Amino acid sequence: MKILNFVFLSIFVVEMVIKLLALGFAAYFRDHWNKLDFFIIVVSIPDLVGQVVPALDNFGFMTVFRVFRVARMFKLINKAKGLRTLFNTLISSVPAIFNVASLLLLLMFVYAVLGMNVFGSTDRFDGQPHVNFNNIGTSMITLFRVFTCDGWSSVVAIAFNCDDQGFQCNMTSATSVVAGLYFPSFMLLTTFVMLNLVIAVIIDNFIESAQSEGLLKTNNFVDLLKMVVTLKVFVRLLRLKLESLKNREAARRRARLV
Incomplete structure (x- = not known):
């Protein structure tokens, strides 16, 4: 578990450093997801230090930093559009x-x-x-x-x-x-x-x-509702038109038989 913790924390640190070099401090911290990544890394470092130095691991505040490791689960939200949409909505x-x-x-x-x-x-x-x-x-x-x-x-x-x-x-x-x-x-x-x-x-x-997120292409919910209502009306009128054409065709066939 300690080895996995070190590996994942190292990956997060490398990712943060690359983003900082590519975007710069201002652009990096403008994104809320980058702020979350930075927070996760900051609260994970004391826990890692406590694992390396056993004397520091006995302090009570180290347990608090271990609890914050659960925040790593929020990194998964940034990778899925649906979860990210719900999280941003919240x-x-x-x-x-x-x-x-x-x-x-x-x-x-x-x-x-x-x-x-x-x-x-x-x-x-x-x-x-x-x-x-x-x-x-x-x-x-x-x-x-x-x-x-x-x-x-x-x-x-x-x-x-x-x-x-x-x-x-x-x-x-x-x-x-x-x-x-x-x-x-x-x-x-x-x-x-x-x-x-x-x-x-x-x-x-x-x-x-x-x-x-590109999950909804219409401008607003009213446009989407209008589209649905218009589509339902069009389908209903099309169905009535097809039934009338069938009735006319059936009447023509009966007239030919007579």
């Missing part, structure tokens, strides 16, 4: 997903404050230590449970003051009426809007990555 989607997550956190905070004002002063959630709106912490946790749909129906049943079976609920009180507006609006904005925004961001970045 990296390029992080800033937009962070913005959506920040907006989602703000929305959950606003609803948590509203829930504290609506349900915190009632006895609906008494006896529920982990599902209540008594403070901002448990309110956020309760809303996160509703957002992930993890037993969210039981939370709504408690808010509507339903019985243990969830069949009989008090729908006439003011708190229940507010709960009927509070939870559906929260589910609509978070589960259906925010999650779809994340999906839209990922799809948009995937299309851009696929175009840059």
Whole structure:
């Protein structure tokens, strides 16, 4: 294993040196994949030194550098177009997903404050230590449970003051009426809007990555969709035309026989 580690690290170092001589430092570090290669080599050198000098191998921080050897697997991503496209999509989607997550956190905070004002002063959630709106912490946790749909129906049943079976609920009180507006609006904005925004961001970045890798030749997804719809319409019209020609030919044959 030590010999293989030395061999592969030597190959990586030679590859990096050749690229540096051919491209120069500025052009080399402009490519993110070259930055990854440089990082892998830097974190692999201390482990190699620890194998050569056994005294250094006893330090605890050497174990951390050994863990970073797993990053060598990412070099395989750069060799496959499909994996590289997915990886680039993931990296390029992080800033937009962070913005959506920040907006989602703000929305959950606003609803948590509203829930504290609506349900915190009632006895609906008494006896529920982990599902209540008594403070901002448990309110956020309760809303996160509703957002992930993890037993969210039981939370709504408690808010509507339903019985243990969830069949009989008090729908006439003011708190229940507010709960009927509070939870559906929260589910609509978070589960259906925010999650779809994340999906839209990922799809948009995937299309851009696929175009840059040559996997998608159209200018954008709308053009591809138009092409598919046009092709389906053309196939349908062609099928109808062929059927009409067959019917005419069959009618001519019957007329000749008569």
